[in-house]
Amino acid sequence: MAGNTFGTLFKVTTFGESHGIAIGGIIDGCPAGVSIDLEFIQAELDRRKPGQSAIVTQRKEPDTVEFYSGIFEGITTGTPIGFVIKNANQKSKDYSHIKDSFRPSHADYTYDKKYGIRDYRGGGRSSARETACRVVAGAIAKQVLTNLKFNAYVSRVGNIDIDKDYTTLDLSLTESNIVRCPDVEKAAEMEQYIKQIRKEGDTVGGVVSCVISGVPIGLGEPVFDRLHAALGKAMLSINAVKGFEYGSGFEGAKLKGSQHNDLFNEDGSTKTNLSGGIQGGISNGMDIYFNVAFKPVATIMQDQKTIDKEGNIVTMQGKGRHDPCVVPRAVPIVEAMAALVLVDYWLINRAAKK
């Protein structure tokens, strides 16, 4: 399907393998006249970058983005924005352990069966490295949507959950710690847990939550392209994501209508917000919030039995530098994908009325 394009009017297409020459993308349909702050884009990339702290992979990738088109004298021109991030880490390493074998719970087996060939170096296209391009595009989307605020944060690492409603958190504290959890006490706990997990040669899953404020009323295109359906697809397209819920989510399935309904204030806002800012698939102006579940990274530093291409059982040992837990680095990716959905629907909504 040529599945590397996202969006309808604000359309992002990406390319690139983990250990190829470069990754990059094209943002097509960005409105003209937007001032672009390149430093902001690089800062967003730095939030995702490997090697940024003691609890993420220690790979070295400067992740410097170069723009080739679409921005003229600092302003978008309405033409496609081409950008490239060179891969620093593309030297021929020893991949013999994964060239002919399939890592458990990775994409090795399925890519091989689907395409009959795969670039095995570092996971190739299935590596989360491609999400750097999403962060670049999302950083531009954020600069279009200057009235919206995207606040993602870590709300769970393994069994440590912040157990708090976002309205009781100070989201300005998210970047105050390397876990990116606004509850600083829980953050410290999570950090210790991730370090311990890494020592064990293991990995652990987690949850990223996201709040979007300042959303105008009316975004969403029923019936198939409801706003939350698009958000869900966007989040589920991120590596390692296993679930998405918005507003009351899976807890809402336990409630009664009399508990769940959001009653109106006179100005059209609602007293509660179990709807999560979206009703009938269309934003109602309240905060949009949602949770995204990430599985533990599949590469562990322990021996595992697996099979090679001939179906022989072989022993594989994790190599290389991998994240013990992806959620700290996933925070800017979740925000980026949210921004891409919102900017697309914001543009589309201009066609709603005559």
Add this chain to the structure above:
Amino acid sequence: MAGNTFGTLFKVTTFGESHGIAIGGIIDGCPAGVSIDLEFIQAELDRRKPGQSAIVTQRKEPDTVEFYSGIFEGITTGTPIGFVIKNANQKSKDYSHIKDSFRPSHADYTYDKKYGIRDYRGGGRSSARETACRVVAGAIAKQVLTNLKFNAYVSRVGNIDIDKDYTTLDLSLTESNIVRCPDVEKAAEMEQYIKQIRKEGDTVGGVVSCVISGVPIGLGEPVFDRLHAALGKAMLSINAVKGFEYGSGFEGAKLKGSQHNDLFNEDGSTKTNLSGGIQGGISNGMDIYFNVAFKPVATIMQDQKTIDKEGNIVTMQGKGRHDPCVVPRAVPIVEAMAALVLVDYWLINRAAKK
């Protein structure tokens, strides 16, 4: 965005308001040469139909589908399949209570703000009545995918959860009770609970689970159109859905990699299946399974305060015949949307290799 089309190669477009003349749709891209069993389609519609049991809305809608094109002498011709379901229930009733007021947690307010106008009769386009068209299309998709089996069932109603892995259930029992829960003891409990909720004039949420067997390896289009991302979007596009998780889902976020990884058998199948049949966004041949959370129906038979178009607080009382719990009728809808995703990706995957 013209959000009423689903799919890329197997493309379904639907139309229709709850109380308009008819609902219907066009299935474009159905391969030629498929034998169509019209009775099967009607049987699928009957599983979704109002009035089918004591625990669903008692509205009368025969939901008889008429096909206008695309099927010739019982066989699909490759041309678009047009179909129509006439609305029996379109008489002018008294809608004065919702014409100028917004029902809490419904789509009244957001449609009005987005479009400046809405067909308020029975919820108009935002009514779940449109899902009948999805069931028709899904029933055709199922007849294309004769090797696949779609088994959805109710796994939770309010606080009653079956708490069982699908592999320990006898899914052939799903249709043995009106709740559509294969755990017959829990089903009886759920049925009583729904009846009690209805007596209270209230509603309750629930969860539908779904298992897809017989899926060929290779379906899914990374990076944005991963198979589970498409499934998630499909499910989240169904009325009242608040969450989607597949495989280990939100529970997976609590696990370690050493617990979560699915080790291979020599034939490429896996010993466990926390991956949920999808790795790297591509099916691996194992069962695909997922959960879909539904909120409680917003229309309750109790007085609620709300606002009218001028922002005045008014009291609104639920009227009409509504479902106390949507999940029993949602089961065929979940299957239909799953079939639409699978058939589309199955066709798309034909282009993967030279």
Add this chain to the structure above:
Amino acid sequence: MAGNTFGTLFKVTTFGESHGIAIGGIIDGCPAGVSIDLEFIQAELDRRKPGQSAIVTQRKEPDTVEFYSGIFEGITTGTPIGFVIKNANQKSKDYSHIKDSFRPSHADYTYDKKYGIRDYRGGGRSSARETACRVVAGAIAKQVLTNLKFNAYVSRVGNIDIDKDYTTLDLSLTESNIVRCPDVEKAAEMEQYIKQIRKEGDTVGGVVSCVISGVPIGLGEPVFDRLHAALGKAMLSINAVKGFEYGSGFEGAKLKGSQHNDLFNEDGSTKTNLSGGIQGGISNGMDIYFNVAFKPVATIMQDQKTIDKEGNIVTMQGKGRHDPCVVPRAVPIVEAMAALVLVDYWLINRAAKK
């Protein structure tokens, strides 16, 4: 590809075979708040209708359109507009002559090879009968674009060409004669010629020209979706069309730059308009004009040698009631497709600037 959908934001999907139960379509993405004049739509259909004059096919099809959704109290609601035109002419006639044989220069052979099956009755989906749905959708598009004027007319029948620039014609005379040629003297000549051709059991081709006035500046999406590229595709998608040219067209290929350049007036309009109202793929506010070439109808009332499904040479004689020349009935179809392109690009252009 599911090729029965046209447009991106204003999206039209059609279904229906010539001799099936009905044809119809769905218009998705029509902006809310548009007043719809149903009589105007029917009047547009009547301009395309068979049996309307002595020089078109004498088949009887009332072509009455019924709307099922999307219009509430005479106003579009922003939801999909479903419509159906019942086929009057669907009785089982004698199709034995085409059931197993392929009519020369028809779509019989290619449909059979592509799909392995075809509805042979009256040409099935390949019949120009489907264009009635385009006229319905185009009539709604025209009511969205109230500031634009679409004037198509017949400029050639066989070797009779009006040989006049549209600026020297009185386009209000187009509907004054059954040929739909605004040059009334040429129209009379053409009418006689068509009648003579029909007597011979033959058919003849022609050209439809079209002028669009009142187009706002800025419509068109380079580089692949230039406005004239979309117009060209729209016209070439009409049955029997063999060519499209706009502005100076094929004559422009003979000219020098010094002859062809359109010099500006001070207000941004141009002194000449060889550009045809489009520069760089974007409308410049001048009249858009173009020509569309139609081949002669393939069904002739003369014996022709052809082959049957087994490759045997057989003799086939044209039967039924067919148009001796399609261009008089093609005029409203050309306008409809032009309106569909313009309304789509008008909506899309709202996203051009921040």
Add this chain to the structure above:
Amino acid sequence: MAGNTFGTLFKVTTFGESHGIAIGGIIDGCPAGVSIDLEFIQAELDRRKPGQSAIVTQRKEPDTVEFYSGIFEGITTGTPIGFVIKNANQKSKDYSHIKDSFRPSHADYTYDKKYGIRDYRGGGRSSARETACRVVAGAIAKQVLTNLKFNAYVSRVGNIDIDKDYTTLDLSLTESNIVRCPDVEKAAEMEQYIKQIRKEGDTVGGVVSCVISGVPIGLGEPVFDRLHAALGKAMLSINAVKGFEYGSGFEGAKLKGSQHNDLFNEDGSTKTNLSGGIQGGISNGMDIYFNVAFKPVATIMQDQKTIDKEGNIVTMQGKGRHDPCVVPRAVPIVEAMAALVLVDYWLINRAAKK
């Protein structure tokens, strides 16, 4: 609309301004397992390159393409193919003459009005420089479609037309002369004419014809995505194109059905081919052929009156190095776009039958 993407399953997206840092693109959906000959791609680019002969622009652009992803050890992997062509010619020249004024019959005025801003250097995005990316993508498409042959050639320059059916030409002679006209006598005439035109500081239009052989039966997606409609759109999306006709084209409009119909041979091929290899929008296995009309280049080396942004009349003199006639360099572009259409429809057609 984000108009810089072409294709549905074989999807090409391009970026880049004439005088920006680079142009480039992403080919998404190329089947896995295709051997890629990089020298062939560069050779195709060289056919389009400026400075290649005495009758084209003498600008210097090496047009060296670099591939960043999607090809592994010389074979496509099914993942997106990213590529970049650096601009050699991006030095700050003196653009004061076009910065604030609009060149007649260029895209300056319409881009400015549409986007409110434009990169005026060398025409920015509206420059035909972007077609280099089409040639790259087309060269890959050709390597997928190894059984098809794409033969474009110049058939007219100004008033010099070869006046010959392609079946009477030796198409292997196309590359034997710098005009790319297989009729070598006419080619010499055309070359002299272009040189004379250039001396006059003028430009001239022309026609490129194209023949595609070896096309399998069944490509094309009625009703809106007929194969020739897609070809027409592809050609009309090329800079300076004013018209497209296939098979009998505009001449066909003059004929009678009895003259125009293509009678079958016993094997399903046809004795004549006025249909141009496409019937009912679907390829019938015969050669596809079509003509593409190009207007004269708008930049002439003569003084012209025009307006500046304030609407003042100013005198503008053509500067820089421009093509006196684009058709010799357009030949590989026409072939590339034809290959892109054919490869996309070839992949799509795999979904036609069950």
